[in-house]
Amino acid sequence: MRSGADRGSGGCAGRGGLCVFSIDLLLDAVVLGVLLGCFYAAVSLGLSVSFGLLDVPHVAHPAFLVLASYAVFVLNEQYGIDPLLGGLLITPFLFLFGLAAYRLYYETFEKRGSDAGVRGIAFFFGIAFIIEVLLILQFGVDQRSVTASYIGKAWRIGDMRIPFRLVVAFGVAAGLTILLALYLSKTFMGRAIRAVAQDQEALRLMGANPIRIKQWAFGIATAVLGISGALLIIVAPVDPVLDRAYIGRTFCVVVMAGLGSMTGTLVAAIILGVAESIVLTLFGASWAPAISFALLLGVLAVRPQGLFGRRS
Amino acid sequence: MNRNGILFWIGAALFLLIIALMTHFVRNEYPFFAGYVILQFIVLAVAWSILGGHAGYVNFGTSAFFGMGVYTAVFLFKVAGAPLAVQIAAAAAVGALMGFALGLITLRMQGIFFSIATIAATIVIETSITNWRYVGGAAGIQLQRPPVTPPFDGYVQMLFFVQALLVVLAVAISRYIQSSWIGRGLQALRDDELAAECTGVPTLRLKVLACVISGALMCAAGAPAAMYLQYADPSSAFNLNYSVSVLAMSLIGGTAHWLGPVVGAILLGSTQQLLTVTISSEVNVLVLGVMLVLFVVGAPEGLIGLLKKIRKEGK
Secondary structure, X not given: OOHHHHOHXXXXXXXXXXXXXXXXXXXXXXXXXXXXXXXXXXXXXXXXXXXXXXXXXXXXXXXXXXXXXXXXXXXXXXXXXXXXXXXXXXXHHHHHHHHHHHHHHHHHOHHHOOOHHHHHXXXXXXXXXXXXXXXXXXXXXXXXXXXXXXXXXXXXXXXXXEEXXXXXXXXXXXXXXXXXXXXXXXXXXXXXXXXXXXXXXXXXXXXXXXXXXXXXXXXXXXXXXXXXXXXXXXXOOEOHHHHHHHHHHHHHHHHXXXXXXXXXXXXXXXXXXXXXXXHHHHHOHHHHHHHHHHHHHHHHHXXXXXXOOOOO | OOHHHHHHHHHHHHHHHXXXXXXXXXXXXXXXXXXXXXXXXXXXXXXXXXXXXXXXOOOXXXXXXXXXXXXXXXXXXXXXOOOHHHHHHHHHHHHHHHHHHHHHHOOOOOOHHHHHHHHHHHHHHHHHHHOOHHHOHHHOEEOOOOOOOOOOOOHHHHHHHHHHHHHHHHHHHHHHHHHOHHHHHHHHHHHOHHHHHHOOOOHHHHHHHHHHHHHHHHHHHHOOHHHHHOEEOHXXXXXXXXXXXXXXXXXXXXXXXXXXXXXXXHHHHHHHHHHHHHOOHHHHHHHHHHHHHHHHHHOOOHHHHHHHHHHHHHO
């Protein structure tokens, strides 16, 4: 995340030498970390469904996310459409795209048997690389950003400066999480999706078609990327290879959450956000990429089922 | 030694002889530059297949091992001006240790979780190196090659020959593993880890052993790269492209036989060299992605698998 650079001067790393521990600084880092964490939750929700519930090794999720950001960017640049509205506009297309993508994945991997995970991850890496290069060829390697009235402003509370775009991301992300959690627990289709994650065979015996349900779920997981992609480009400029940084963040959040729990996703994302923010403040931006991966590694090694795991 | 074994060693000796003759009689330096990269990928792909092919554990940490090989060489060269052989030997030791650690940490993980953990480990190591000022930090470090030792005319020629030696070593190890109890044990645990464990296959020890061998070879393959480029920086030494390229090479060739990764590395490696020179490195990555998807979808057993299929149908 580049937001660290925005406030790097406030951290100890900027001054060099030993850091004098200060409560103000820490509080600042925690507040920003919580906001950042909600944003991470928003970009991880789709993966929480596709990987967490459906067991699809979707390493191309961050690449799809960046792709959605570029769609939002084009709508904003060409037609002056607000990024969040743009994200909503592309959502139906993403949904259809997700339906098609799952069909392809199912026909080529899951149908053939047990090796799906291993070759699936290679497949999605291939897709991610293709998306990266196509974006580079189309837009170049420069960073792109969007314009909207709420970008660039900040709230001041005492000494603390809170960028308004993070507040927007926070609000939208919280709304999105609640919406998705409600969908999965209250609606018929949502419950069917959770059922298919628990026991596909049982569902088949009940006369339901697990594949259609999973396809629908993957469609939703992809559709969510519309808003997530909009948030991604609102929070910081986007470039074609940004997805690599988000492989760690999104998988860290989803694994830490314990596959498939939406509220768990929010909590895990906030933990990651706060951890990143504190490390940024204390040690500087150059350590930032390792935080999510180190957390992920720790969680995988110590508690593979996640903090709020649904499986033993 | 059986007939195949004798044939293999004659082939290996011939291969090294041709390489040695090339270093003496080819004047143009470019074939060595390009050939070096292809040989390096053969070592990496063969090493990767020891764990990824036999045991079915998809390691995305190739770049971590490769990068550590590079930086072991950089460190030793900066501290003591260590000669190339020492750099490679030390890198192999570091790789073996890393493989051991990786094996221990990731023992409980299976399938995709193992893969994700290896990506995670790569980034953590890369970040640590980036923050290590002594070996250049994020900006990288320039290295001055020492004078070349006599039988060779130029340093690149020597590196080319050294990498060819590593190829022979890697392939010999991989061949041995395939036909020994290690390979059979690994295949058993790939097919069904629980069943293998129950029938007395020491799955734990075998996995760690495969990690150690594979890691040592990958690190050794990375060590000469520091002198080859005369420069090292973390973001290119630990580039994810190495991991994905090597995975693609193994899958394209097929992992059922030791020859698969060799064929895959030669094919994809030379295509990449050609594309980088003629078009651009971006298109190179695009081709990598497309080939990966095509083969995973269309020929899951790789070229070796395709050949076997054709032969079966022909009979």
